[in-house]
Amino acid sequence: xxxxxxxxxxxxxxxxxxxxxxxxxxxxxxxxxxxxxxxxxxxxxxxxxxxxxxxxxxxxxxxxxxxxxxxxxxxxxxxxxxxxxxxxxxxxxxxxxxxxxxxxxxxxxxxxxxxxxxxxxxxxxxxxxxxxxxxxxxxxxxxxxxxxxxxxxxxxxxxxxxxxxxxxxxxxxxxxxxxxxxxxxxxxxxxxxxxxxxxxxxxxxxxxxxxxxxxxxxxxxxxxxxxxxxxxxxxxxxxxxxxxxxxxxxxxxxxxxxxxxxxxxxxxxxxxxxxxxxxxxxxxxxxxxxxxxxxxxxxxxxxxxxxxxxxxxxxxxxxxxxxxxxxxxxxxxxxxxxxxxxxxxxxxxxx
Amino acid sequence: xxxxxxxxxxxxxxxxxxxxxxxxxxxxxxxxxxxxxxxxxxxxxxxxxxxxxxxxxxxxxxxxxxxxxxxxxxxxxxxxxxxxxxxxxxxxxxxxxxxxxxxxxxxxxxxxxxxxxxxxxxxxxxxxxxxxxxxxxxxxxxxxxxxxxxxxxxxxxxxxxxxxxxxxxxxxxxxxxxxxxxxxxxxxxxxxxxxxxxxxxxxxxxxxxxxxxxxxxxxxxxxxxxxxxxxxxxxxxxxxxxxxxxxxxxxxxxxxxxxxxxxxxxxxxxxxxxxxxxxxxxxxxxxxxxxxxxxxxxxxxxxxxxxxxxxxxxxxxxxxxxxxxxxxxxxxxxxxxxxxxxxxxxxxxxx
Numbered sequence: 001x002x003x004x005x006x007x008x009x010x011x012x013x014x015x016x017x018x019x020x021x022x023x024x025x026x027x028x029x030x031x032x033x034x035x036x037x038x039x040x041x042x043x044x045x046x047x048x049x050x051x052x053x054x055x056x057x058x059x060x061x062x063x064x065x066x067x068x069x070x071x072x073x074x075x076x077x078x079x080x081x082x083x084x085x086x087x088x089x090x091x092x093x094x095x096x097x098x099x100x101x102x103x104x105x106x107x108x109x110x111x112x113x114x115x116x117x118x119x120x121x122x123x124x125x126x127x128x129x130x131x132x133x134x135x136x137x138x139x140x141x142x143x144x145x146x147x148x149x150x151x152x153x154x155x156x157x158x159x160x161x162x163x164x165x166x167x168x169x170x171x172x173x174x175x176x177x178x179x180x181x182x183x184x185x186x187x188x189x190x191x192x193x194x195x196x197x198x199x200x201x202x203x204x205x206x207x208x209x210x211x212x213x214x215x216x217x218x219x220x221x222x223x224x225x226x227x228x229x230x231x232x233x234x235x236x237x238x239x240x241x242x243x244x245x246x247x248x249x250x251x252x253x254x255x256x257x258x259x260x261x262x263x264x265x266x267x268x269x270x271x272x273x274x275x276x277x278x279x280x281x282x283x284x285x286x287x288x289x290x291x292x293x294x295x296x297x298x299x300x301x302x303x304x305x306x307x308x309x310x311x312x313x314x315x316x317x318x319x320x321x322x323x324x325x326x327x328x329x330x331x332x333x334x335x336x337x338x339x340x341x342x343x344x345x346x347x348x349x350x351x
Numbered sequence: 352x353x354x355x356x357x358x359x360x361x362x363x364x365x366x367x368x369x370x371x372x373x374x375x376x377x378x379x380x381x382x383x384x385x386x387x388x389x390x391x392x393x394x395x396x397x398x399x400x401x402x403x404x405x406x407x408x409x410x411x412x413x414x415x416x417x418x419x420x421x422x423x424x425x426x427x428x429x430x431x432x433x434x435x436x437x438x439x440x441x442x443x444x445x446x447x448x449x450x451x452x453x454x455x456x457x458x459x460x461x462x463x464x465x466x467x468x469x470x471x472x473x474x475x476x477x478x479x480x481x482x483x484x485x486x487x488x489x490x491x492x493x494x495x496x497x498x499x500x501x502x503x504x505x506x507x508x509x510x511x512x513x514x515x516x517x518x519x520x521x522x523x524x525x526x527x528x529x530x531x532x533x534x535x536x537x538x539x540x541x542x543x544x545x546x547x548x549x550x551x552x553x554x555x556x557x558x559x560x561x562x563x564x565x566x567x568x569x570x571x572x573x574x575x576x577x578x579x580x581x582x583x584x585x586x587x588x589x590x591x592x593x594x595x596x597x598x599x600x601x602x603x604x605x606x607x608x609x610x611x612x613x614x615x616x617x618x619x620x621x622x623x624x625x626x627x628x629x630x631x632x633x634x635x636x637x638x639x640x641x642x643x644x645x646x647x648x649x650x651x652x653x654x655x656x657x658x659x660x661x662x663x664x665x666x667x668x669x670x671x672x673x674x675x676x677x678x679x680x681x682x683x684x685x686x687x688x689x690x691x692x693x694x695x696x697x698x699x700x701x702x
Contacts, residue, residue, distance in 0.1 A: 003525055004448060004525060004526060004527050004551075004552060004578070004579075005447065005448065005582055006446065006447060006448055006449060006450035006451060006452065006471075007450065007451055008446055008447070008450040008451070008471075009446070009447045009448075009450075009582055009585060009586065012585050012586070012589050013589075014584075014585055014588030014589045015588055015589065015592060016588075017408075017411050017592040017593070028407070031408055033406050033407050033408065034406050035406070036406065037402075037403030037405070037406055038403070038405050038406060042405075043401050043402065043403075043405075046397075046401040046405075046598070047398045047401050050394050050397040050398050050401065050598075051388075051394065052388030052389070052394075053567060054388070054389050054393075054394075054397075054564070054565055054566075054567035054568055054602070055384055055385050055386070055387065055388055055389060055564040055565070055566060055567065056379070056384050056566055056567055057368075057382055057384065057560070057566040057567060058566075058567050058569070060368050084435055084591065084594060085591060085593060085594075087590070087591040087592060087593070088590070088591045088594070091590050091591060095357065095359055095360070096356065096357060096359070096360045097355060097356065097357055097360075098357060099357035099358065099359040099360075100357060100358055100359070101357065115589050116589070118589065119586075119589045119590065120357075120359075174354055174355060175355060176355050200355075201355060209408070213405070213406040214405055214406070215405075215406060215407055215408040215409075215593075216404060216405035216406065216407055216408060216409050216596060216597035216598075217405055217596045217597065217598070218409070218593055218594070218595075218596040227355070228355075231356055231360055233365075234360060234363050234365055235360065235363070235470075237365030237366055237367075238363050238364075238365045238366065238466050238467070238469065238470045239438070239439070239442050239470065240435065240436060240438040240439045240442060241366060241368040241438060242368070242436060242438070242566075242569055243435060243436075243439070243569070244569075245567060245568045245569040245596065245598075245599055246567035246568070247397070247401075247567075247568070247596075247598050248596055251405070
């Protein structure tokens with residue numbers, strides 16, 4: 001029976017997402033969700049959309065949503081592609097641009113990238129980190145192949161400057177440079193979107209899961225040249241005509257139109273991040289500079305798994321990576337979530 | 352710039368879905384949607400689920416939904432896999448079981464199958480139709496490779512007997528036989544689900560888009576042996592951790608638990624189908640026997656494109672396929688939709 005499987009299946013090792021425990025006891029700081037609810041206008045729009053129209057297929061092109069995003073970013077409709085979460089989009093991009101090629105990315109980054117390499121038969125050219133957990137910018141810039149970078153990087157929170165990414169784009173005119181901006185709204189600067197129209201080889205990937213508080217609705221999108229967006233459309237139309245359901249399309253459109261709300265709550269996340277970083281540093285933790293909605297933290301004297309279990313046993317879920325022994329990733333929650341975390345951290349560091 | 356694309360992209364030719372015109376003027380009988388709304392309980396459950404919890408990722412395993420489906424079908428949780436529409440599921444199955452292999456299917460069937468062949472580098476072994484648009488059962492049974500059949504078949508509506516599919520399974524023990532039962536609830540018999548536990552090479556694929564009136568929410572599922580379901584999980588976990596959003600999971604679970612409602616409306620669709628078939632035959636149309644929620648109809652003296660435009664110009668969208676010159680596919684609407692269609696058909700056939 002074993003040859004009922006394809007040769008593709010036999011080479012795969014899947015991604016492991018953060019735990020999604022439904023036990024309400026936990027303060028959930030392990031999957032970088034926004035601690036604040038979606039805009040009330042989004043909730044209302046979904047309720048209004050929950051009607052007999054759900055019997056009909058959604059718009060396969062998500063035109064309403066794409067027009068809203070194009071207006072918001074000041075690009076054309078032909079420069080936007082939407083997807084069932086940004087993971088689906090990354091998968092499509094790997095298939096459209098990277099399949100059977102070399103792809104370069106930093107050693108410590110979003111751990112789905114090497115999984116996509118196995119799925120699409122890419123050779124991962126992994127650039128080792130520098131000075132601990134920093135991206136080796138020089139080494140990355142010397143790669144003469146397609147490149148993918150998360151900016152800010154995950155799980156470290158490091159932000160690369162636009163000028164640096166522009167230099168990658170110039171050196172790699174014939175290769176796609178994909179910039180995964182899942183967390184860019186917590187940096188409040190340095191988005192590469194203003195450069196897509198002048199750089200045909202730049203694809204910027206975004207998500208509604210973090211800054212738009214809609215992880216539960218699964219919406220991602222990309223901004224890029226028509227050459228790139230057309231390729232993504234071809235892959236999508238060979239895979240699934242209707243990846244975004246009606247309520248996902250409605251919720252994302254409504255969210256984009258309520259920037260006032262999102263600017264306010266995301267500024268709160270940034271303020272809480274900086275306050276938490278300072279508090280943890282004061283008790284002896286090492287916290288890397290983060291421009292994201294999480295911090296990457298070391299508790300000297302403790303390994304990462306020990307820290308993970310200590311927090312979990314006290315009702316706080318944080319993210320531990322099997323391949324990182326000294327740092328954990330902590331998502332930024334509400335101020336009261338973080339007060340509980342800081343107090344627990346104090347107890348741990350006292351011992 | 353052209354080598355920014357992958358070799359995979361360069362071999363693709365996408366599927367074309369039926370038109371999704373938002374112009375309310377049309378009676379939409381072109382994409383096999385159910386003419387009746389989802390159960391009121393489904394609508395209520397979605398409204399209740401539209402809350403602050405949408406900031407959190409959905410359950411990546413869709414456990415609640417899977418348990419409900421497993422109970423309903425009398426199988427184990429390990430025998431169920433859910434997906435973002437059954438198209439995503441078909442794509443995963445092609446990748447897990449068919450990639451780089453031969454795959455046999457009838458010449459006239461769901462036209463996404465040959466697209467998946469191009470995406471996953473399968474060699475399509477196409478079995479020509481017999482006596483017009485009937486599946487050549489003998490020729491199909493002689494294929495010594497993986498097989499995919501839509502049952503009932505689309506766009507023809509033909510139903511294969513369970514005994515015949517069992518014979519395919521026995522002849523192909525080392526190959527997957529995928530039975531796409533998108534329309535089986537309109538046949539009210541012959542589902543292959545009772546045979547999955549005894550046939551490790553059988554995968555049955557279903558959808559909430561037709562009989563559950565939830566095309567707008569994008570939910571499909573498969574029932575099969577643990578060997579097959581595990582393979583689909585591996586592909587999914589290499590592609591997208593969270594393909595089903597929170598409201599999709601909620602809506603599908605609620606739908607399964609309201610069989611009383613769905614039995615009633617789907618019986619109405621079946622009754623309307625039979626009445627429409629009789630009425631069209633009385634005016635000289637040829638209507639193939641259908642066990643689905645559509646009929647495959649020839650208007651003698653007219654080619655299919657002429658019929659499509661005549662109906663469209665009068666406000667009725669039906670499905671015309673560029674590669675089928677004599678028949679059109681007409682989805683079953685409400686009784687009043689079909690009365691309008693029948694009256695128009697009478698006008699056409701009078702000329």
